[in-house]
Amino acid sequence: MRLRLLVVSLLSVSFLGALDHTVVSTSLATIAGDLGALEQMSWVVVGYTLSSTVLLPVIGKLGDAIGPRSVFLTSLVAFLAASVLCGFAPDMGWLVVARVIQGATSAGLQLMSQTILAHVTSPRERPRYMAVIGAAFPIAILIGPVVGGLITDYWGWPWVFWINVPIGLAALALAVVVVPHIDPAPARRFDVAGSVTFTISLVALVLAVSWVGDPSAARAAMVCFLTAVVSFAAFLLVELRSPQPVVPLRLFRNRTIAAGLALSAIIGIGLFSVTAYLPTYFQMAYRTSVTVSGLVPIATVFGMLVSNLVTGWMASRSGRYRVFAISGTMLAAVGLFVMALLPVGLPLWVPMVVMFFVGVGTGAFMSLIIAVVQSAVPKTQLGAVTASVNLVRQVGATVTTAVIGGVVATGVAGLLPGGLDIATLTPQLVHAADVATQAEVAAIYTSVFAPVFIGLAIAYAVGVVAAVLLPAGRLSEEQPVAVDAQPLPA
Known part of the structure; x- marks a missing residue:
């Protein structure tokens, strides 16, 4: 029973951290307008991304050094305090600083949830529970923008942040009771x-x-x-x-860890990076409305969510993990290659189905690979290696997102006909143009995105190689010795 409550606690806190990132996107323009700083709007996102990324290795090492329970509870308290500060922000500078604190503490919540779970479950049980915790991210992507819009419209944008407080306090009360004390690693100089x-x-x-x-x-x-x-x-x-390095480089000599890090990076490079551009692509190439264009990312994330849960359960049942990584990377690579070949003018359900299977392929190893890598290190280094897996994914997504943005902007600008300027080119402008112009813009976006999809397919093809290099075998059923909990029945 205690393990059930622990999973509920970790899931609720992980979901809170993941939702905080997606729920703000819808209300960002309203917030910036009210604070009179539209030109600084991007810093709300950049500050959050920076702190949630760069502090991962430090937080992971702290978890190993002083115990994940202490870091987890401290991160949760600081996250709630930062949420209150965000809602009371009188200007953009205040908000950006508070968002930096939110990003750092959100990273601590996500990372320590995964680390605590690794400490209290056997390698065989871990994929099932890790998949449940990992479901927080795709669910947050699905509902975050809608929730953010509704809260902003009916309650006001400060409640986008303040809504964290009652939920977080309930999660904190539960966490204090059910999160076990875990002995830290032997004390050494940080x-x-x-x-x-x-x-x-x-x-x-x-x-x-x-x-x-x-x-x-x-x-x-x-x-x-x-x-x-x-x-x-x-x-x-x-x-x-x-x-006592903050990132133990010697661990990368382990084939399981090296292949696992490569697979985690490919998730960021191959899928997380392109999802931000899919709505624009479908608005221009398929001439859809803003609302309808969001159906394709939703289909992608839904496929990821379903596959993540199913493969986590299957891996815990059988102990096998390599087959899911190989089949998942192959499916995603084929799906992205098909996206590059789709001609203009197809009904929208066709790319929706294709991207759904790309999501299925990614979800097949998204959370599983964290459990596999954790099984390859001693408990004293669980925080550091879990941080490394998350870090390469986020850095891969951040860098590739910028690269794709540059490729798309340069490619479209170079192909636009006279009379159209990329600086003022909007879906509304294109949809109001004559049929010939709409067809030309659609062809331009299709030709520009085709090599992007091919490049991402190649990234997943490299992932197939990394998956093949994972050592064959089964996850161990050995129970951790200091667990005050019983596993759920298989």
Whole structure:
């Protein structure tokens, strides 16, 4: 029973953190307009993304050093405090700082949920429970924008943040009771130098890819790229000499970990990066409305959700995991390749079905690979390796999103006919144009996105190789010795 309650607690907190990211997107323009800072609107997203990404290794190492329960409860309290501050923000600077705190603590909630689960379950049980926790993200994508819009329209945008408080307090009360005490790793000196150099390198990288498509920020982007390279080189030197590195590089020699990290990165590169552009693609190439264009990402995420839950249950039943990674990467690669070949003018249900299967393929190993990688390390390094799996996924998504944005903007601008300017090109403008112009723009977007889909298909093809390199075998049924809980019946 206690394990059931623990899973409920971890799921509710993970869902709260995931929903916080998606629910704000709908109300962002309203918030920026009320605070009189539309030009700074992007920093609300960039600040959250930066902190939730760059602090993952530090949070993971803290979880190993002082115990995941302490980091989890501290992150939850700080997340609720930041939510209150966001709702009371009098200006954009206040809001951005509060969102930075929210991003960092949200990363702590997600990461420690996965780490705690790894401590209290056997490798065989873990995929089933990890799939349940992992379901928080696709569900948040599905309902977050709608919930954010309804709250903003009927209650006001501060409640987008304040709604976290009553839910979070209930989750906190449950967590205090059911989250077990887990002994930390033997005390050693914390790797401050590694944490600082790694944080600087990732902050610089994320800022660089965020600004790379803005001509006015080209010089700043170049400076950030150079800073990222120098800082990352310094980080490698520090980690090679550190007795307790924040990112244990020696773990990457393990084939399971190396292949698992590659597969996790491919999820960010191959799917998470393109979902933001799918609505625009279908509005232009298929001439759909804004509302209808959202059906394709919804179909993709729904496929991911169903597959994530089903394969997690199947892997726990059989102990096998390699087959799901191989079949999932192959299915997603084929689906994205088919997307590149679809001609203009097909009914919308065709790409919806194709992207549904891309989601199914990705969901087949999305949460499973975390459980597999966790099974390859001692318990004293669960936080660090779990952070690494999440980190490569988020960095892959962030960098590839920027690359796709640049490719699409450059490609469309170079092919647009005279009289149309990409700076003012909107779906509404295209839909109001004559039939010939609509067809031409549709053909342009189809031709520009075709190589994007092919590139992402190639990324998943590389994932097939990584999946094949996973060692064959079954997850162990050995129970952890310090678990005050009983597993759910199979």
